[in-house]
Amino acid sequence: xxxxxxxxxxxxxxxxxxxxxxxxxxxxxxxxxxxxxxxxxxxxxxxxxxxxxxxxxxxxxxxxxxxxxxxxxxxxxxxxxxxxxxxxxxxxxxxxxxxxxxxxxxxxxxxxxxxxxxxxxxxxxxxxxxxxxxxxxxxxxxxxxxxxxxxxxxxxxxxxxxxxxxxxxxxxxxxxxxxxxxxxxxxxxxxxxxxxxxxxxxxxxxxxxxxxxxxxxxxxxxxxxxxxxxxxxxxxxxxxxxxxxxxxxxxxxxxxxxxxxxxxxxxxxxxxxxxxxxxxx
Amino acid sequence: xxxxxxxxxxxxxxxxxxxxxxxxxxxxxxxxxxxxxxxxxxxxxxxxxxxxxxxxxxxxxxxxxxxxxxxxxxxxxxxxxxxxxxxxxxxxxxxxxxxxxxxxxxxxxxxxxxxxxxxxxxxxxxxxxxxxxxxxxxxxxxxxxxxx
Numbered sequence: 001x002x003x004x005x006x007x008x009x010x011x012x013x014x015x016x017x018x019x020x021x022x023x024x025x026x027x028x029x030x031x032x033x034x035x036x037x038x039x040x041x042x043x044x045x046x047x048x049x050x051x052x053x054x055x056x057x058x059x060x061x062x063x064x065x066x067x068x069x070x071x072x073x074x075x076x077x078x079x080x081x082x083x084x085x086x087x088x089x090x091x092x093x094x095x096x097x098x099x100x101x102x103x104x105x106x107x108x109x110x111x112x113x114x115x116x117x118x119x120x121x122x123x124x125x126x127x128x129x130x131x132x133x134x135x136x137x138x139x140x141x142x143x144x145x146x147x148x149x150x151x152x153x154x155x156x157x158x159x160x161x162x163x164x165x166x167x168x169x170x171x172x173x174x175x176x177x178x179x180x181x182x183x184x185x186x187x188x189x190x191x192x193x194x195x196x197x198x199x200x201x202x203x204x205x206x207x208x209x210x211x212x213x214x215x216x217x218x219x220x221x222x223x224x225x226x227x228x229x230x231x232x233x234x235x236x237x238x239x240x241x242x243x244x245x246x247x248x249x250x251x252x253x254x255x256x257x258x259x260x261x262x263x264x265x266x267x268x269x270x271x272x273x274x275x276x277x278x279x280x281x
Numbered sequence: 282x283x284x285x286x287x288x289x290x291x292x293x294x295x296x297x298x299x300x301x302x303x304x305x306x307x308x309x310x311x312x313x314x315x316x317x318x319x320x321x322x323x324x325x326x327x328x329x330x331x332x333x334x335x336x337x338x339x340x341x342x343x344x345x346x347x348x349x350x351x352x353x354x355x356x357x358x359x360x361x362x363x364x365x366x367x368x369x370x371x372x373x374x375x376x377x378x379x380x381x382x383x384x385x386x387x388x389x390x391x392x393x394x395x396x397x398x399x400x401x402x403x404x405x406x407x408x409x410x411x412x413x414x415x416x417x418x419x420x421x422x423x424x425x426x427x428x429x
Contacts, residue, residue, distance in 0.1 A: 001300065002299050002300035003299060003300070004299055005282070005299035005300075005342065005344045007344075026342060026345070028340075029340045029341055029342065029345075030322050030337075030340050032340075033302075033320075033321070033322065033339065033340040034321045034322070034340075037320060037321070046299065046300075046342060046344075048342070048344065048345060050345060073334075096322075096406070097323075097325065097405050097406020097407075098335060098385075098403055098405070098406055099322070099325060099328055099335045099336055099337050099385075099406050100322055100337065100406065102331075102334045102335060102336050103322075103336050103337065103340065103341070
């Protein structure tokens with residue numbers, strides 16, 4: 001039962017309230033309300049973050065900064081207007097519905113740390129740094145997220161924003177497998193970024209959602225692929241390696257066996273789509 | 282606690298509790314077009330405009346809208362016209378999901394969206410569980426003047 005509602009304006013005020021009350025932060029509410037109603041969160045205090053004087057979405061150097069409270073809709077508009085990291089749009093537009101995107105926030109998605117979080121997957125692909133206040137800590141998202149719903153955050157801290165790399169000249173593929181077209185929580189998802197030179201891999205980033213307790217990305221495997229010639233054989237190798245690395249579970253959405261085959265097939269599908277091996281009628 | 286909010290162009294001072302949800306407050310003050318559906322933001326039935334943008338009123342604390350503008354079906358003059366077309370096209374079997382759909386469709390009219398593919402994408406979050414979407418789309422196409 002919620003008895004207190006706070007609207008802090010400064011970082012210190014917010015931090016003090018969080019430490020003192022153990023309250024939950026409310027920005028978009030799209031996830032918070034589901035948890036409150038399901039009873040997985042029990043709190044008497046809500047801390048509304050919307051009144052916080054924070055920075056806006058902005059480009060600083062070669063980074064895209066997304067602050068607390070910025071919604072998916074706002075991010076999408078910024079990406080279009082500034083022609084930056086356009087690949088992100090393909091992920092953002094699949095999240096929830098237009099109404100949810102007018103409320104939900106990327107920072108909220110990362111703080112929830114679900115292995116199915118679409119923006120979490122995006123943040124892994126773009127080597128996101130999580131900016132934490134009031135301690136001004138900054139750490140890579142892969143270190144920030146410790147497991148499903150578990151994050152490296154002290155009681156007085158909150159996520160102030162995230163910084164994504166700005167990437168140019170990458171081929172991009174994203175697919176989310178679900179049971180319908182809207183409001184899907186993915187059964188499995190794949191995001192792939194690839195930079196090539198003379199048909200050889202210059203840089204590759206591969207991330208899977210919902211096939212392990214965390215977003216699955218293996219940077220050592222990625223490094224081992226640099227310089228390799230791009231062909232079907234190589235992608236078959238990648239598909240098999242990631243299938244080995246994945247550790248999906250069976251849940252209401254799908255079985256672990258199905259998810260394992262998806263890991264393999266999504267990689268092959270990405271190759272076919274990126275390199276136009278798909279026969280178009 | 283008290284909040285000041287403009288509902289359908291009328292300034293109001295409302296008495297609310299910290300845990301009040303916008304959906305419940307609107308209903309309590311007589312805006313009965315706003316209905317509770319799934320209560321998780323998934324179905325679109327409780328959609329209202331917050332500062333002109335469609336949002337799920339079931340997932341917003343009423344305290345958040347202090348100083349903001351809310352529009353419901355009651356405050357949209359075009360709503361009647363769309364409701365009439367929905368009825369004519371047999372798109373309203375039970376009518377429970379209509380208010381959310383109407384709010385969102387009138388919003389699309391303001392954006393001057395006329396491509397059916399775009400309309401379908403924008404309305405993806407408005408679920409209907411009894412009538413189905415064929416009749417709805419006929420009505421919406423008429424209302425928006427979708428080019429064929």
